Structures are given as C-alpha cells and as structure tokens.
C-alpha cells in the first residue's frame with residue numbers, strides 16, 4: 001500500500017487532511033504511525049472476537065467535514081446548553097477543539113494541573129512527548145491507532161503526590177455542535193500520583209438531532225495508594241458514533257473505580273482495559289445503560305490481574321427498549337503469579353420490547369492459584385406479576401414500568417461511592433424514565 | 439337500579455384450560471359476600487379475572503361493574519374506578535419503597551378521579567392515621583414493597599392499601615389465611631371500617647373463622663368452577679362441620 005492511500009484511509013474519518021495538522025516532528029511521526037496501523041486494519045468488524053456484537057458499517061458510510069478551527073458563537077451556545085449543574089474545574093472541548101470560554105481553569109487547587117493538550121504541546125513539548133510517546137502502544141486496537149493518527153487535543157490532568165482533590169474535575173466533550181457531521185478524537189491523559197485522591201467526571205454530550213463521530217482515548221495512571229473515581233456520562237448526540245477507549249494502570253494498594261452511564265449516541269462502544277499492576281490494587285468497573293430506538297451500546301471490559309492480592313468487581317445493568325441492543329463483554333485475565341486474586345462480574349439486562357436485544361459474554365482466563373473468580377449474567381423482562389400488582393393499584397402502565405426500571409437501575413448506581421457523581425446519573429436517569437413512551 | 443357487580447355466565451380459561459365454567463353472582467352496594475370452596479376450585483381465578491390479570495381470559499359471559507363492561511377496562515382503570523383486589527400472595531417488589539408505591543397509587547387514583555394530588559406532607563399525615571388504625575409499624579413504609587415482610591405484614595399491607603385507596607368494590611382473596619388471632623382482628627377491623635352503604639365486598643376465604651369477625655350477608659360455595667350453593671351466614675357454619683367433601687365429589 002502506498003503512503004498516500006495509507007493516509008487517505010485514516011483521513012476519511014478525521015475530517016481533515018493529516019498534513020494540515022502541524023506540531024513537532026515526533027508528533028507528526030506518531031500520527032503517521034497511527035495512520036499506517038489504522039490503514040492496515042480499517043474499522044473493526046464483527047469478525048474480530050472483541051467486536052463480534054458491533055458493526056460499524058453505518059459509521060463507514062458517513063462523511064465528515066473538517067471541524068471549525070475557531071469555536072464559533074453557535075458552538076459555544078450549544079455547549080452552554082449542555083452544561084451539567086456541577087461546580088469545580090472544567091475542561092470543555094467542542095468538536096475536538098478546546099473551548100476556553102466554557103472551561104474553568106482559574107484557581108485550580110494546589111497540586112492539581114489541568115489543561116488542554118494543545119497548551120502542553122505549545123508550552124512544554126518535552127513533557128508532552130514523554131506523556132504521549134508511550135500512548136502509541138495501541139495494543140493492536142484500530143480505534144486507538146485512528147485516535148493517534150489525528151492526535152492534537154484532549155485533557156491533561158495531573159494530581160500531585162498525596163493531593164486530595166475536593167471537587168470533581170469535569171471534562172466535557174461535545175460532538176455535533178455545528179450543522180455538519182464532525183469527527184473528533186480527544187486524547188486524555190490523567191496522571192494521579194502516589195497517595196492522591198480525585199473524582200473525575202467525563203461528560204460526552206451533543207444535541208439530540210446531531211451526527212458526530214467521537215473517538216476518544218483516555219489513559220489513566222493511578223499511583224501507589226491513590227484513589228481515582230472516574231464517572232462517564234455518555235449523553236452524546238442522537239446520531240453520534242461514540243467510540244471510547246479507557247486504559248488504566250493501577251499501582252500498589254491503589255483503587256480505581258469507574259462508572260459509565262450511557263443514555264446517548266446512536267452507537268456507543270465503551271472499551272475499558274484496567275491493568276492491576278501493583279500488589280493489593282483493586283478496581284470497580286461498573287455501568288448502566290438505558291437504550292431505546294435504534295441505539296447500540298457495547299461495553300467491552302478487560303481486567304488484568306497482574307499481581308497477587310488484587311481484586312476486581314464489575315456490575316453492569318441495562319434497560320433496553322425499542323429495537324436497541326445492549327452488550328456486556330467482560331474478560332478477566334489472571335496472570336501467572338497473581339495468586340489470591342478476587343474477581344467478580346455481574347451483568348443484568350431487562351428488555352422492554354420484543355425487538356430489543358441484550359448480550360453478555362464473560363471470559364475468564366486464569367493462570368494463577370488460589371483465585372476466586374465469579375461471574376453471572378441474566379437477561380429478562382420486567383417482572384409481570386410486579387407490573388400487574390402496581391397496575392392493580394391504579395398506577396398507569398407506563399409509570400409502573402418506570403418505577404420498576406428505576407428500582408433496577410438504582411441497584412447499579414449503588415456501586416458509585418462518590419455521591420456527587422451518582423447524583424448526576426440519578427438526575428439524568430430520572431429524565432429518561434419520564435421519556436419512556438407509554 | 440344497576441348493581442355494583444353483576445357477573446353473568448362467566449367462563450374463564452387459563453393456559454387453554456377451562457377454570458370457571460359459568461358463574462352468576464350479583465353484589466349490590468352495601469353487601470358483603472363470602473365465597474368459600476375447596477383448594478383449586480377457581481376462587482383466585484375469579485379474583486384475578488375481575489382485577490384484570492393477563493392470562494386469565496374470559497371465554498364466555500359478561501361482567502358489569504356499575505353498569506359498565508368490566509373487561510373493557512385496563513387493570514389501572516378498574517382500580518381507579520374503585521375495584522380493589524387484596525392478593526392471596528402479595529407481590530414483592532425489590533427496590534421500590536412501600537411509601538413511594540402507596541403515594542404513586544393514591545395520586546394516580548386521585549388524578550383519575552379529578553382530585554388534587556396529595557403533596558408529601560398531606561400524604562405523610564394520611565399514612566400516620568392509617569397505620570395507627572391498622573397497627574402497622576413505621577418501618578414497613580420504608581422497606582421495599584413486601585420484601586422480607588412476614589405473612590401477617592403482607593396481609594396488613596394489603597389492607598393498608600385498601601384503606602388508602604377507598605375502593606367501591608373490595609375483593610379479598612384469603613386475606614385471613616396464615617394470620618394469628620391479633621392480625622386477624624386487625625385485618626377484620628380494617629375491613630369493617632370500610633363497610634358502608636356505598637361499598638360492596640367479595641371475601642374469598644377457606645375458613646369460617648374470618649366470618650366470625652366480618653359477618654357476611656351472603657355465602658356462596660365455589661366448586662369445580664361453578665357456584666354450587668348459596669345461602670346466608672349459617673351456610674358457613676354448616677360447611678365448618680361438613681367440610682367440602684360433598685362438593686369436590688360433585689365437581690369430579
């Protein structure tokens with residue numbers, strides 16, 4: 001394959017010719033390498049085991065216009081309309097571009113660095129290179145390669161050793177703020193040093209009527225004894241293809257807790273890979289999805305127990321209506337020597353219509369001794385007797401369904417230890433229940 | 439004058455199997471009817487079909503409730519129109535607090551009837567009065583609907599729902615079974631408190647015991663999907679002595 005066709009293949013999904021994006025030579029090389037790797041595979045297809053439930057042909061048919069260089073007035077207005085009611089520092093990206101007007105970076109607490117990647121590239125290119133250089137290790141994942149091919153912007157967050165950050169840090173990515181379909185590929189890099197503690201809320205947003213392609217990669221490192229609570233509110237544009245990859249390294253006795261709450265997007269892929277790299281490290285990787293219409297939500301998690309005495313817990317619950325489809329794929333790998341590992345995984349889905357689907361695929365690969373691993377998956381309907389009981393007391397069918405769905409999802413939301421994050425999801429869920437068509 | 443409930447030649451099938459084979463029964467406002475009968479005779483089937491449970495299909499006859507075809511109404515409409523079924527086996531609903539459930543029910547029915555919804559304070563006041571009357575502990579309102587309730591608590595919870603929804607036609611399906619004497623008295627008090635000239639009741643029971651506390655105007659024996667005998671309260675006493683053997687024989 002010639003160099004030109006190679007870069008064209010990635011260009012197709014970047015909405016801009018690669019040569020137009022500048023930066024230092026190492027960055028251009030990194031993009032070129034990403035483009036080459038992506039061209040070799042193209043978009044993932046269901047023939048790949050990890051993508052067996054998700055077909056991206058719809059995305060392949062779209063075309064994208066270049067994102068605006070400057071954030072225009074209309075985009076800012078759209079962004080303002082989508083802001084969550086949560087205070088504290090904030091980074092805002094609109095169609096992949098940093099929006100200073102809607103960001104809140106003044107008065108950051110001591111020990112907290114938070115800035116757009118473009119600022120780091122401009123001011124401290126050496127540090128940017130150190131942070132991103134290893135990020136190219138794309139694990140053979142086409143979406144990470146594509147993200148690298150268009151790498152230019154994202155959130156950079158560093159929490160200094162021992163710093164306990166009081167308020168959640170919010171990172172907002174809006175896709176679809178302009179009239180035309182846009183493509184963005186944010187690259188977030190979050191470093192939490194030893195003993196630090198922080199809550200981070202990622203908000204994927206967009207207007208209901210818009211189309212967008214968001215292909216983000218979030219790399220998180222959790223230092224020894226540190227705690228990271230990572231919430232993701234996926235409420236992207238109704239026509240969005242939101243492909244998100246989260247890669248986490250968890251150090252000795254450190255805790256990583258994530259909750260991905262998905263209500264938006266035409267298609268959402270939540271690729272989460274957590275490596276428990278220090279003794280005593282633990283993670284809780286959970287989520288909930290509320291789908292209807294033609295929505296598709298694929299949660300694909302991989303937990304790697306690389307050291308002894310590491311624990312993982314996953315709880316995913318979903319409610320699927322219309323012709324939508326919800327998926328949970330959970331792989332737990334216990335490496336040789338990772339003795340006394342404890343891994344637990346649970347997936348439960350409720351189908352509200354006869355055309356809705358849910359799939360669960362647990363995979364356990366255990367190469368160590370004295371390991372406790374369990375998994376369970378259920379797919380069912382709302383309890384008919386409970387529905388009748390509620391209706392026999394005068395509660396209309398739609399409301400009865402809403403009450404049962406709410407109770408079902410509430411159990412998953414219990415997994416979140418930071419109630420400020422939980423409140424954001426509870427509020428969004430309440431809106432979804434009210435939208436339940438009767 | 440139209441009857442409160444007028445059941446004419448009602449036949450019902452469950453899973454394609456005929457369970458009720460032609461029931462005729464009329465309940466006027468102000469009356470209490472007891473329905474007795476051996477296990478499996480179709481008592482609960484009658485209760486469910488009146489409340490609108492799916493899977494209980496009328497295959498013949500008709501039921502008029504205050505002159506209207508009951509089968510034209512959804513379960514929630516029937517409830518809002520004043521039909522109430524106290525379940526033989528109340529359903530557990532994990533994750534839905536009893537309080538929330540009761541408030542949703544009361545306000546749904548009030549909305550239907552064109553009345554203002556109760557706000558949080560008004561609702562709490564109403565509940566305080568009702569739980570005191572029925573000897574129900576506070577914490578039963580906070581727990582999930584019927585989850586972890588004892589048999590007696592479940593039955594009291596049914597009567598509590600009935601008390602707050604104030605139905606016109608109350609159908610009680612073995613609300614007395616499995617209760618100790620105190621619980622039985624509390625349940626009977628709750629039911630008697632609702633007795634009025636505008637209300638009718640259908641009390642399904644296996645034992646005559648309940649009828650010592652709630653004295654019926656009419657007693658019917660259901661066996662093999664038919665009402666095989668009707669009489670006044672003395673029929674219940676007679677059955678207490680003779681049992682249902684003669685009817686199960688007849689039904690077979």
Ligand SMILES: Nc1ncnc2c1ncn2[C@@H]1O[C@H](COP(=O)(O)OP(=O)(O)O)[C@@H](O)[C@H]1O
Pocket residue numbers: 452453457475476477478479480481482483484
């Ligand atoms: N859901 C059901 N599916 C199949 N058969 C049922 C169902 N419910 C009741 N039946 C049958 O209908 C008959 C009457 O049951 P039921 O109405 O519960 O009687 P009772 O309440 O008088 O004990 C029994 O033979 C029972 O097995």
Ligand SMILES: [Mg+2]
Pocket residue numbers: 481482483526611612
């Ligand atoms: Mg019964």
